[in-house]
Structure formats: structure tokens, C-alpha cells
Amino acid sequence: MTRRLVIVGGGIAGLAAAWEASASRGVSVSVLDNGVPAPGGKLRTSPLAGLPTDEGADMFLARVPEALALVDELNLTDRLTAPAAGGAAIWLDGAAHPMPGGLVLGVPTDPAALRGSPLVEAADVEQVRAELSRVGAPVTKDRSVGSLIRERFGDRIADRLVQPLLGGINAGVLDRLSLAAVAPQLDRVARAGPSLAAGLAEDLAASRQAAAVAGTVAPPFYGLPGGMGELIATLRAQLTNRGVTLRDGVRARSVRTAGGRLAIDVESTGSGEPREVTADAVILAVPGAAAAALLRGGAGPAHPTAPGAVLLLDELRTASVAMVRLAVRPDRVTTPPGRSGLLVPHGSGFITVAISYASTKWAHLTTDGLVRLRVSVGHDGDPDSSRLPTDELVARVLGEARTLTGLDGPVEDCSVIRWPGAFPQYDVGHLERCDTLDATLADELPNVTLTGAAYRGIGVPGCIRQGRAAAADAVSG
Ligand SMILES: Cc1cc2nc3c(=O)[nH]c(=O)nc-3n(C[C@H](O)[C@H](O)[C@H](O)COP(=O)(O)OP(=O)(O)OC[C@H]3O[C@@H](n4cnc5c(N)ncnc54)[C@H](O)[C@@H]3O)c2cc1C
Incomplete structure (x- = not known):
């Protein structure tokens, strides 16, 4: 009999889970994702002054092998590109110093x-x-x-x-x-x-x-000329070829047991689509707070489906950031050759935490001669900067870029991407808490598992590893 696996969350962890599961016989796989404006979670690429520039992650670590392995399985290895620049500088006492x-x-x-x-x-x-x-x-x-x-x-x-x-x-x-x-x-x-x-x-x-x-130094990081969105688009296309159902614009509201199986209540934007999805196994590849909401749902907030797991999920903290992307004429800014970016220590008096010199790093972002900067704002302990009104945020970032990079004059393009609660904070004891959480959920709601950045690695390779491992478990029952 065909085993039905439903994955909630179509970020890289959920899609990697779908990829793993879809290689098994006798399993039907669906992915529900409510990503706005697009699925793919934190791996999203959009034009900045016309060139595909990442909104979130722009590269992955080569040393943790799971991302390279997946890229290979997707026949994307020939598309890989390595950052052209190596070290960052650190800001101290009014100047940038090489690390x-x-x-x-x-x-x-x-x-x-x-x-x-x-x-x-x-x-x-x-x-x-x-x-x-x-x-x-x-x-x-x-x-x-x-x-x-x-x-x-x-x-x-x-x-x-x-x-x-x-x-x-x-x-x-x-x-x-x-x-x-x-x-x-x-x-x-x-x-x-x-x-x-x-x-x-x-x-x-x-x-x-x-x-x-x-006889060669392997690059520590890789990206793709189409940005991380290229990885998501390729993975989604090949999942569809394998018969995986990708349901976009669908928010899952709760997961509960129903008649010996699992049921997921969904809010769908498409009319006529089923409001309840049944499954033999469910993988929640969503941020921790979203997983808690799903497990709280069931019979209403007073009767959570998995109360112990919800309590543990509620303990997980996150930090919010904003990404301000700037495209600038090269005569208006200084980005020293070979330098990948600038890191600004906390307490330096700036809301800017880091500036990534995207066009120095990536050959595909240099074709029109503009300099592209990705400025990160906000961190754990500074919840306010990333929430500033857009005009104020941009004005602050431009003012700071004047000091930090010598930016002078108008920019050719600018966009702001908010990432609320996007960075899980792994406090001391985090891995033990995850073990307890998994055991508690297995006890309270068998065949429902948690995966993704909230748990055992926020990097792209770690999310792929976790997604695939969750799928291997779910498929084997
Ligand atoms: C600004 C930024 C820069 C980063 N840079 C890097 C980098 O350079 N390299 C690196 O390795 N990592 C980087 N990271 C970290 C990495 O990108 C993320 O940790 C990783 O992509 C998270 O993947 P995920 O699948 O676990 O979660 P997500 O990407 O958050 O995916 C979860 C998905 O679930 C969906 N969802 C949530 N709730 C529901 C629901 N109820 N119903 C249906 N769908 C739902 C969401 O819409 C989303 O699409 C960066 C992160 C950020 C924010």
C-alpha cells in the first residue's frame, strides 16, 4: 500500500526531505508551503538593478558535504561558482582592518x-x-x-x-x-x-x-549564478518530474490524529482545494514558532495536540534581521579588491552588522559594472533596528555606508528585505533540548517529525542533512 508523506514547509529542508522521500518506492509525497512572495523559504533571489541577487543566503559551506551532494544529484555541479574574494575586514576605531x-x-x-x-x-x-x-x-x-x-x-x-x-x-x-x-x-x-x-x-x-x-585549494564556499533561487527552482522542477505534489500558497493550520492516521487542516488560497489533508507521516519543516502553532492547533489552543512538544518549542529563541541591498556606481563607493565584506562589531554605534560586497564576491553580479552591497541589520539583543520604518532604515544604512564604505551620492537601486525571527538562536544546551523535543513529540504524536534550521544547524548544508534524515525515517515508518 502507498504510504502518504506530507511535508509542511517548502524551504530547503522541506524540499530536501521531499527529494529523499521521492527516491523511495511506495511513497506519495506532497509539500505544502505558504511562502510569500515565493516558496523556497530563506533561499530567495530577485533582481537588484536587473541582476539576480540573493535576498537571504547567497552561498553554502563546502566542508559540510550535504549541499554539494544534492547539487550533484540535481546535475548542477557545472553551474557552481566560488566567491572570487576571500577575507572580510573588521571595523574598529574608524577604519576597516583586514582579518x-x-x-x-x-x-x-x-x-x-x-x-x-x-x-x-x-x-x-x-x-x-x-x-x-x-x-x-x-x-x-x-x-x-x-x-x-x-x-x-x-x-x-x-x-x-x-x-x-x-x-x-x-x-x-x-x-x-x-x-x-x-x-x-x-x-x-x-x-x-x-x-x-x-x-x-x-x-x-x-x-x-x-x-x-x-594540487588545488578547494573553495570553502559555493554559490550559483542564478543565486540560491536557482537551487530551489531546479529542485522543485525535478521534484515535480518525480511526481511530488508541490502545493504553494497553502498554509497548514494544525496537525492532529484522525481515524488512526494524521490530518492536516489547511488554509488554501485556491478555491475548491481540500481543506484537510490526510497522511501516514508528516514532516514539519517550518520555523520553530510555526511548528508550535501547528501542534497547538488540533482541538483548539486549550487542548494542544502535543502539549509537551509545544512547551519545548516555545523555549526556542530567534533573532530578526533586515537585509538592505544597494546597487551603486563604482565611482561612488570603495570596496577594496579581494575583500568579501566588512564586519562591524556590536557596540560600535552602528545598526549595520555586516556589509557583503556581493559584486566583488560573485562574477555574475559584475556584468553591468555596478557595485552591489548587501547590508545586514539587526541581531540577537537588537530587535529594533531590523523593524525600523523603511525610510528610516534606508536613511540610517546609507548614512552608515558613507562612513563604512565611503559611499557618496545616490544609489542606482535599493531594496529592503525583512527577515523576522529568521535566525534560530542555539542557546547553551540546545542539542539536548532538541533530543528531548524529538522524544516528546514521538511520544505525543507518533509519525510527526520536526526538521530544519530551528534544530541542528542553520546553514544550508545542515538543513539539507536534517531534511533528508527526517525523510529517511518517515519513509521507513
Ligand atoms: C539573511 C539570511 C542570510 C543567510 N545566509 C546564509 C548563507 O549565506 N549560507 C547558509 O548556509 N545559510 C544562510 N542563512 C541560513 C539559511 O538560509 C536558513 O537557515 C535556511 O535556508 C532555512 O531553511 P529551512 O528550510 O529550515 O526553513 P525556511 O527557509 O524558513 O523554510 C520554511 C518554509 O516553511 C513555510 N511555512 C512556515 N509555516 C508554514 C505553514 N504553517 N504552512 C505552510 N508553510 C509554512 C515558509 O513559508 C517557508 O517557505 C541565511 C539566513 C538568512 C535569513
């Missing part, structure tokens, strides 16, 4: 490479040297990234190097972010031996050695 060499996620591994950088002082270099020969006990349980970095390297390295990089990727605050959940590489090294710097230096040496053997 020193030898950093892993902002953590220093080489005192010599730090020396002379205006971002650190002589005492910091000495502290790195001392950490390299540390004899204390390794880390044994989860803690905040900030507490570890401050203890080992001091506040300046935490605030000026690690926070802008690792905090920036997560729109988070180092002192709350879980080492195990947001920085598995740091966690592994910190648990393996007394010195973080020494362990990370070994990692760096191993990747240099691998590059020497291969």
Missing part, C-alpha cells in the same frame, strides 16, 4: 600572524601563545562560545574577532551561543585536548596538506 591570517571561525591559531594587526594588542598575542601550550583539562560539557573564548584568549579577541565572524553568521551573541550547536568544529577540538589554538592549527595544517596532495 589577520591563521583564524578558524575567528579563533586565532598563530600568534605570529596576529602580531601587528590593529585589531589586537601585544597582550592578546601573548595570550594566544600561552593557550597554545595550555595544560588544563579539555571541555567536557556544552558551554557558551563566548565563555570559552574569553577564558582562553581574553575579551578583545572574543569581541573583535570571534563575535563578528561566528556571531555574525548566527545573528547571535557569543555569550549565549552553544559551543556544541553553533561551532561543532570548535567543540570537537576543545573536547579533544587542552589547547583550542593548537587543535585548530592541526586542522588548518591538515587541510593545507590535503590541498597540496590534491
Whole structure:
């Protein structure tokens, strides 16, 4: 008998789940998505001054293999493009300073490479040297990234190097972010031996050695000429070819048991479409708050379908950001060659957290000679900046860009994308909470599973990994 799998959420995690499930025989797969203005969740690309520019994610990490594997299965490998620019700069005391060499996620591994950088002082270099020969006990349980970095390297390295990089990727605050959940590489090294710097230096040496053997340095990141929207469009087209039903513009309201199966109540924009969808298994590939709403629905808010899971989901925090995209004539702005962007540490007095020099990074965004900047605003602890009225937000960003990039004169194009609650915040103990959540839901509502950025990795490859794993479980029953 055909097993019916319904996936709620057509972002990359939900679509990856559909891809995995649709490779199995005897399973019918549907994806419900309410994405506005388009499905694909945080992977959305739209024109900026006529060229396809990402609204959210614009690249994925190569080291976590699941994104490259999916790209290969979709026959997109030949389309991959690597960022042309490498390092970012960090803003300090009125100037942009290149990031020193030898950093892993902002953590220093080489005192010599730090020396002379205006971002650190002589005492910091000495502290790195001392950490390299540390004899204390390794880390044994989860803690905040900030507490570890401050203890080992001091506040300046935490605030000026690690926070802008690792905090920036997560729109988070180092002192709350879980080492195990947001920085598995740091966690592994910190648990393996007394010195973080020494362990990370070994990692760096191993990747240099691998590059020497291969005769080439593999790019750490990849993107696509059509932006991340190209990945979504290709995946959706091939899912349709495999017989997967993609129902767009459909909001799922609740999931509950009905007659020994599962039922999903939906709000549909199309007339005549069924209001209830039945399933043998359901994957909720939606943000945590949306999953909580679905599991609360059932018999009304007073009788949640899965009360324990809802309580745990309610504990998950998120941060909101806004992306302001600017297209500027090259004589009106300074983007140093080879530099991928500028990171602005918290507390510098700017609402800008980072500026990505999109046209320096991506060859496909240089064809008309305009400079394209993607300015990120807002982070955990600053809920207000990303919510400023559009006129005020744009005026603030343009004013700050004047200081940060020398922007002078009008821009050719500008757009604002709001991403409310888009960045899950993995607080200390997050992974254990996820294990408890999964077990609680399995008990309260069997055959319903949670997947996506809210849980075990916010990056595109991590979302693909989680989506596929959820589908493999759902298909095997
Ligand atoms: C500005 C920004 C920049 C980023 N940059 C990068 C980057 O460069 N590299 C990287 O690896 N990662 C990056 N990320 C993170 C990454 O893009 C996301 O974590 C990831 O795409 C999330 O995928 P997802 O499928 O889990 O969730 P989502 O993309 O949020 O997808 C969930 C989908 O579910 C739908 N949905 C929600 N509720 C319902 C409902 N009730 N019924 C039906 N549908 C529903 C939504 O409309 C959405 O389409 C970035 C994120 C942002 C916001």
C-alpha cells in the first residue's frame, strides 16, 4: 500500500526531505508551503538593478558535504561558482582592518600572524601563545562560545574577532551561543585536548596538506549564478518530474490524529482545494514558532495536540534581521579588491552588522559594472533596528555606508528585505533540548517529525542533512 508523506514547509529542508522521500518506492509525497512572495523559504533571489541577487543566503559551506551532494544529484555541479574574494575586514576605531591570517571561525591559531594587526594588542598575542601550550583539562560539557573564548584568549579577541565572524553568521551573541550547536568544529577540538589554538592549527595544517596532495585549494564556499533561487527552482522542477505534489500558497493550520492516521487542516488560497489533508507521516519543516502553532492547533489552543512538544518549542529563541541591498556606481563607493565584506562589531554605534560586497564576491553580479552591497541589520539583543520604518532604515544604512564604505551620492537601486525571527538562536544546551523535543513529540504524536534550521544547524548544508534524515525515517515508518 502507498504510504502518504506530507511535508509542511517548502524551504530547503522541506524540499530536501521531499527529494529523499521521492527516491523511495511506495511513497506519495506532497509539500505544502505558504511562502510569500515565493516558496523556497530563506533561499530567495530577485533582481537588484536587473541582476539576480540573493535576498537571504547567497552561498553554502563546502566542508559540510550535504549541499554539494544534492547539487550533484540535481546535475548542477557545472553551474557552481566560488566567491572570487576571500577575507572580510573588521571595523574598529574608524577604519576597516583586514582579518589577520591563521583564524578558524575567528579563533586565532598563530600568534605570529596576529602580531601587528590593529585589531589586537601585544597582550592578546601573548595570550594566544600561552593557550597554545595550555595544560588544563579539555571541555567536557556544552558551554557558551563566548565563555570559552574569553577564558582562553581574553575579551578583545572574543569581541573583535570571534563575535563578528561566528556571531555574525548566527545573528547571535557569543555569550549565549552553544559551543556544541553553533561551532561543532570548535567543540570537537576543545573536547579533544587542552589547547583550542593548537587543535585548530592541526586542522588548518591538515587541510593545507590535503590541498597540496590534491594540487588545488578547494573553495570553502559555493554559490550559483542564478543565486540560491536557482537551487530551489531546479529542485522543485525535478521534484515535480518525480511526481511530488508541490502545493504553494497553502498554509497548514494544525496537525492532529484522525481515524488512526494524521490530518492536516489547511488554509488554501485556491478555491475548491481540500481543506484537510490526510497522511501516514508528516514532516514539519517550518520555523520553530510555526511548528508550535501547528501542534497547538488540533482541538483548539486549550487542548494542544502535543502539549509537551509545544512547551519545548516555545523555549526556542530567534533573532530578526533586515537585509538592505544597494546597487551603486563604482565611482561612488570603495570596496577594496579581494575583500568579501566588512564586519562591524556590536557596540560600535552602528545598526549595520555586516556589509557583503556581493559584486566583488560573485562574477555574475559584475556584468553591468555596478557595485552591489548587501547590508545586514539587526541581531540577537537588537530587535529594533531590523523593524525600523523603511525610510528610516534606508536613511540610517546609507548614512552608515558613507562612513563604512565611503559611499557618496545616490544609489542606482535599493531594496529592503525583512527577515523576522529568521535566525534560530542555539542557546547553551540546545542539542539536548532538541533530543528531548524529538522524544516528546514521538511520544505525543507518533509519525510527526520536526526538521530544519530551528534544530541542528542553520546553514544550508545542515538543513539539507536534517531534511533528508527526517525523510529517511518517515519513509521507513
Ligand atoms: C539573511 C539570511 C542570510 C543567510 N545566509 C546564509 C548563507 O549565506 N549560507 C547558509 O548556509 N545559510 C544562510 N542563512 C541560513 C539559511 O538560509 C536558513 O537557515 C535556511 O535556508 C532555512 O531553511 P529551512 O528550510 O529550515 O526553513 P525556511 O527557509 O524558513 O523554510 C520554511 C518554509 O516553511 C513555510 N511555512 C512556515 N509555516 C508554514 C505553514 N504553517 N504552512 C505552510 N508553510 C509554512 C515558509 O513559508 C517557508 O517557505 C541565511 C539566513 C538568512 C535569513
